[in-house]
Amino acid sequence: MADQRIAGAVKSALGAVEIPGGGDLAGYAGLSEIIVTPGAIAFAIAVAPGMEAAFGPARTAAQAAAEAVGEGRKVMVSVTSDRAQASQGQPAAQRAPGPRREGVPGVRHIIAVGSGKGGVGKSTTAVNLALALAAEGLQVGLLDADLYGPSIPKLMGIEGKPAMRSDGIFQPHEAHGLRVISIGSMLTADQAVVWRGPMATSALRQLLRETNWGGLDVLVVDLPPGTGDIQISLCQQTELTGAVIVSTPQDLALIDAKKAIDMLRRLDIPLLGLVENMSYFIAPDTGTRYDIFGHGGAELAAHRLDIPFLGGVPLVMAIRETSDAGRPVVASAPQSAEAGAYRAAARTLLEQHPHLRP
Ligand SMILES: Nc1ncnc2c1ncn2[C@@H]1O[C@H](COP(=O)(O)OP(=O)(O)OP(=O)(O)O)[C@@H](O)[C@H]1O
Secondary structure, three states, rough: OOHHHHHHHHHHHHHEEOOOOOOEEHHOEEEEEEOOOOOOEEEEEEEEEEOOOOOOOHHHHHHHHHHHHHHHHOEEEEEEHHHHHHHOEEEEEHHOOOOOOOOOOEEEEEEEEOOOOOOHHHHHHHHHHHHHHHOOOOOOEEEEEOOOOOOOOHHOOOOOOOOOOOOOOEEEEEEOOOEEHHHHHHOOOOOOHOOHHHHHHHHHHHHHHHEEOOOOOEEEEEEEOOHHHHHHHHHHHEOOOOOEEEEEEOOOOOOHHHHHHHHHHHHHOOOEEEEEEEEEOOOOOOOOOEOOOOOHHHHHHHHHHHOOEEEEEEOOOHHHHHOOOOOHHHHOOOOOOHHHHHHHHHHHHHHHHHHHHH
């Protein structure tokens, strides 16, 4: 109810925001639905291609107007032009080049962790890889950009919204030595579905740029699975050091992973490595290793695809259990064999890319 009341108040406040060509924003046909969550307000202003800059002052005024009635919520306003429609029929990654890629202040390197499809253990890998990089002495942050299945808060044992400074900048959660922020903290379960397209990419952009990362060597970004708009806009707008791909051996010919790899190549994102998850099974009673899906497939595929192979992570109950309990294995059992697999992957990554080190 409060959400509807606030959405109404924002809409009224937008009545005082003038737009180019006359009229006000509340009555403008390009204004999207106003989404209100416990922590945020988001809406988009669709404009004709080329009109983005002209709408800049209206965006700023809209932001201030919404903040004034938002009862402390973070306001995310995006101005979007309808380029996507103009370029329909072309694969997304072949569209006209996007805006200039920008770095994130206070962050030396950004590494995206992606996968071709869901459920391969991408988030689990992102979390443990981030922790393993921190164990190597790097200052590491973690951004959960998986809007449709944000799992980082659970994996890292984080609850509630991040704190916000008086100037509207997020203060990330601190967990297991990492600075963490999740798009999931901003949404209730049913809202991810609504919060799609330009609003999702705009929300991600703001989370990335309006967080006090406080000096990081590496920010690990857990992408949504697949090759959608969020991945493409992040790659087009942000100066990424590169991407790590997670795949399972079941994904035999890595068909889905290859699609993700292909998208990243088209977007000129360096491929830093491939992690094979649920690679082998260690019997809990005897400790014997079983290569249930055959051995070496992903390594061979990585080689053929010319991507460094960062190693295999075993399928072990401890990984699932510690994840479910918000105590990821690299933090809670750093000496275990499974933590060792992530640590080995992080070391290989650092050997291949020594510039990631401070
Ligand atoms: N190596 C592993 N051994 C055992 N369980 C694992 C392993 N890796 C991931 N899991 C479990 O598999 C499930 C899926 O993992 P995760 O959420 O990381 O996948 P994902 O690819 O990020 O999925 P989504 O696409 O839904 O975000 C989780 O229950 C997780 O605990």
